[in-house]
Amino acid sequence: MTRAFLQLAAMIAVFFGLWFGLSQIDWVGILRIESGKEATEEKLGDLLWDTFKQQDEELRSSEVTSRLDSLIQFVCKENNIDAKEIKLHVLQNDDVNAVTLPDHHLVVYSGLIKASDSEAELVGVICHEIAHMQKNHVMKKLVKEIGLSALIGMTSGGNTGRIIKLISSSAYDRELETEADLTAADYMLKADLDPEALANFLYKLSSDDVPSQVYWVSTHPESKERAKAIIEYIEGKDITKNQILSADSWKSLKAAASEN
Amino acid sequence: MSTPFPNEPGEHEAERASNSYLMSLVAHIVGLPLPIVNLVATLIFFLGNRNGTYFTRWHCTQALLSQASLLFVNSYGFWWTIGIIFRDNTVTNEYIAYMITVFLINVAEVIATMYAAIVTRKGKHVELWFYGDITNAICKP
Numbered sequence: 001m002t003r004a005f006l007q008l009a010a011m012i013a014v015f016f017g018l019w020f021g022l023s024q025i026d027w028v029g030i031l032r033i034e035s036g037k038e039a040t041e042e043k044l045g046d047l048l049w050d051t052f053k054q055q056d057e058e059l060r061s062s063e064v065t066s067r068l069d070s071l072i073q074f075v076c077k078e079n080n081i082d083a084k085e086i087k088l089h090v091l092q093n094d095d096v097n098a099v100t101l102p103d104h105h106l107v108v109y110s111g112l113i114k115a116s117d118s119e120a121e122l123v124g125v126i127c128h129e130i131a132h133m134q135k136n137h138v139m140k141k142l143v144k145e146i147g148l149s150a151l152i153g154m155t156s157g158g159n160t161g162r163i164i165k166l167i168s169s170s171a172y173d174r175e176l177e178t179e180a181d182l183t184a185a186d187y188m189l190k191a192d193l194d195p196e197a198l199a200n201f202l203y204k205l206s207s208d209d210v211p212s213q214v215y216w217v218s219t220h221p222e223s224k225e226r227a228k229a230i231i232e233y234i235e236g237k238d239i240t241k242n243q244i245l246s247a248d249s250w251k252s253l254k255a256a257a258s259e260n
Numbered sequence: 261m262s263t264p265f266p267n268e269p270g271e272h273e274a275e276r277a278s279n280s281y282l283m284s285l286v287a288h289i290v291g292l293p294l295p296i297v298n299l300v301a302t303l304i305f306f307l308g309n310r311n312g313t314y315f316t317r318w319h320c321t322q323a324l325l326s327q328a329s330l331l332f333v334n335s336y337g338f339w340w341t342i343g344i345i346f347r348d349n350t351v352t353n354e355y356i357a358y359m360i361t362v363f364l365i366n367v368a369e370v371i372a373t374m375y376a377a378i379v380t381r382k383g384k385h386v387e388l389w390f391y392g393d394i395t396n397a398i399c400k401p
């Protein structure tokens with residue numbers, strides 16, 4: 001019987017040895033298997049963007065899009081983020097809002113551009129959304145709330161209403177928001193921009209005399225506290241208040257966004 | 261590894277012993293997608309030969325044991341695959357490595373079973389590595 005035990009041990013060792021040894025090879029890379037998660041994210045992003053596109057007119061004027069592109073590219077370059085991944089869309093809608101969808105779709109509402117009193121305020125919100133993207137907050141939240149299998153089900157033509165609600169109404173957890181705010185502040189510091197502008201923007205929009213269309217703030221609750229947290233975070237740090245666009249270019253951007 | 265039994269097995273005994281390996285081989289291949297099939301099939305054959313001669317019983321037991329151990333390994337792979345298809349959809353290096361390991365073990369099992377079927381058909385005794393000892397321990401004349 002001792003021999004049988006030794007043989008059993010040897011068999012188990014061979015089994016796990018073989019398994020472990022073979023695991024060291026990057027089969028997924030070699031076979032170029034696209035992970036199901038990536039495929040799902042891509043499909044979801046397209047599906048959700050389709051839904052957004054149906055609700056509002058897309059603003060295609062290069063006066064707006066190429067300038068927003070410049071802002072995004074500048075921030076991304078300074079922070080080693082691949083700007084080509086980001087799919088920017090501008091919608092003609094007076095809501096002060098910007099939304100990050102799965103698979104790097106960034107939807108900016110023209111109302112946000114109009115409501116920004118300075119370039120840094122607009123860039124601050126964009127940085128916040130890019131932070132959501134880079135930290136994969138959208139998929140994390142959707143997987144947590146809906147579950148990956150249900151998400152995969154929705155990609156084959158399901159009802160996107162629930163996802164839209166999750167993405168655009170109650171927004172993210174407080175924790176993820178704070179992370180996005182502080183990451184946005186880091187992006188801006190690295191790009192020699194003024195993160196205080198993001199705090200100002202939050203503070204300004206959370207005051208009572210702004211119209212109810214301020215969605216970005218209502219979807220991002222506790223704006224005053226968030227503004228304070230940003231101010232505390234950047235306190236004592238070296239801040240350079242550079243501009244990306246020329247003053248004229250910024251004015252044209254605002255004017256083009258207000259045209260409709 | 262051949263050890264002579266007390267008396268030479270007759271033609272009929274040899275055929276039944278050999279058939280238990282063939283049966284397990286067929287069940288193994290048929291049951292690959294759903295591993296429980298091969299165990300159930302071999303188990304039925306085993307029960308049918310419960311009252312056979314020592315030689316027949318011995319080889320039925322060995323065939324059953326070698327099937328049973330594969331059951332765990334194959335089932336794990338089966339449910340892992342089901343999980344990937346219906347749940348997280350993520351193929352990992354560990355999964356592919358596991359499936360290759362399982363494939364190699366199954367090939368080895370098929371070869372060993374075929375060898376045992378041929379040798380027992382000739383009326384000769386054969387003890388498989390590890391399984392022979394276990395069979396000796398549980399299968400008494």
Ligand SMILES: [Zn+2]
Nearest residue numbers: 132177180220
């Ligand atoms: Zn946010």
